[in-house]
Amino acid sequence: MRKPEEELAALREAELLRELRPVEPAQPPLLVVAGRPLLNFSSNDYLGLSQHEELKQAALEATERFGTSSTASRLISGSLRLHHDLEERLADLKGTEAALTFSTGYAAAVGTLTALLEKDDVVILDKLCHASLIDGARQSAATLRVYPHNHLDKLERLLLSAREKGGAHTRVLVVTESIFSMEGDRAPLREIVELTERHGALLLVDEAHAIGLLGASGQGLVQELGLQNRITFQMGTLGKAVGSAGGYLASTRCWIDLLLNGARSFIYSTAPPPAQAAASLCGLEIIASRAGADLRAKLWNNLAHFKPTATSAIVPLVVGENEASLAAAQALFEAGFLAPAIRFPTVPRGTARLRITISAAHEISHVRELLRQLRTQGL
Ligand SMILES: *Cc1c(COP(=O)(O)O)cnc(C)c1O
Numbered sequence: 001m002r003k004p005e006e007e008l009a010a011l012r013e014a015e016l017l018r019e020l021r022p023v024e025p026a027q028p029p030l031l032v033v034a035g036r037p038l039l040n041f042s043s044n045d046y047l048g049l050s051q052h053e054e055l056k057q058a059a060l061e062a063t064e065r066f067g068t069s070s071t072a073s074r075l076i077s078g079s080l081r082l083h084h085d086l087e088e089r090l091a092d093l094k095g096t097e098a099a100l101t102f103s104t105g106y107a108a109a110v111g112t113l114t115a116l117l118e119k120d121d122v123v124i125l126d127k128l129c130h131a132s133l134i135d136g137a138r139q140s141a142a143t144l145r146v147y148p149h150n151h152l153d154k155l156e157r158l159l160l161s162a163r164e165k166g167g168a169h170t171r172v173l174v175v176t177e178s179i180f181s182m183e184g185d186r187a188p189l190r191e192i193v194e195l196t197e198r199h200g201a202l203l204l205v206d207e208a209h210a211i212g213l214l215g216a217s218g219q220g221l222v223q224e225l226g227l228q229n230r231i232t233f234q235m236g237t238l239g240k241a242v243g244s245a246g247g248y249l250a251s252t253r254c255w256i257d258l259l260l261n262g263a264r265s266f267i268y269s270t271a272p273p274p275a276q277a278a279a280s281l282c283g284l285e286i287i288a289s290r291a292g293a294d295l296r297a298k299l300w301n302n303l304a305h306f307k308p309t310a311t312s313a314i315v316p317l318v319v320g321e322n323e324a325s326l327a328a329a330q331a332l333f334e335a336g337f338l339a340p341a342i343r344f345p346t347v348p349r350g351t352a353r354l355r356i357t358i359s360a361a362h363e364i365s366h367v368r369e370l371l372r373q374l375r376t377q378g379l
Pocket of ligand 1: 104106177206208209238
């Protein structure tokens, strides 16, 4: 039998071993690691809401009133008014009839894809889609097809072949992110919408890194482009810019009803605790408010200083080899900055990188300090 020690040694040999280190949250953008306060450039808390007084208060009050647990799955006796309010708020923000929340974005992706897809269906993914989407597609009974990142011609060929082989009942589902989590670039959503419409396919867009950041009220890239009525499924997480935790899917009432009857990660899991639902609701309210618009303005101003051509809050600095990326991250750490190395299998082999994220909690002075440090490291 394979020994775990040997597998660990192989990972270490390839510079691919991961280790956990405890961190102590402080007021963003600070994070304390091994007793040292660092300027955090790796968080997905893009608006700094995780330490916002109103969210903390909402979570505390929900705990006081409703307790620490939802005590059962949603379909049994765990469906709190708070969950329903949160789903109405999400549908409202996303411009859809309905929404369904899950414990995490990962659970939303896997639950949705496995429930929607049956044998003989086809699911077509961008090559750089997040692991949760890949896992959902793989665990479903459908045929999985992948197109090179943002490659529209190849996508169209896959759509054509799926239609040719499929019958009247087969589902063809295209899956993409709006902002890609490790590249920080955008999908050509308008063109993808046109292609899926032309070939009669469904489209799921994961807005994990766009909600809170894009769109007039922080709805995401789909709304910024005015595509909300032409995309069947808008997915995302409440654990990034929203400052809480959980995943969601926004769609028509009919699709949502089908999912709550079929998504196993939804059905067979205890409903998210009251504090999580309350903090999510509060985060969404702030995002859609004047205060949210001010935070977005500050974030984009920070980004303009860091990289004027950035189209999202994620700026990858591709180093290449694992060892070099670890050394670059370590040098940053010693200089007081946190931006861990991102390696295979999170990104393709040979593209190890520092993934810099900029937030509204940074000041311009922090951004300048980082730029100066990166220059001394030749990055
Ligand atoms: C983070 C992320 C998820 C998963 O969301 P969690 O709430 O963290 O489980 C899904 N898709 C993308 C693109 C992500 O970046």
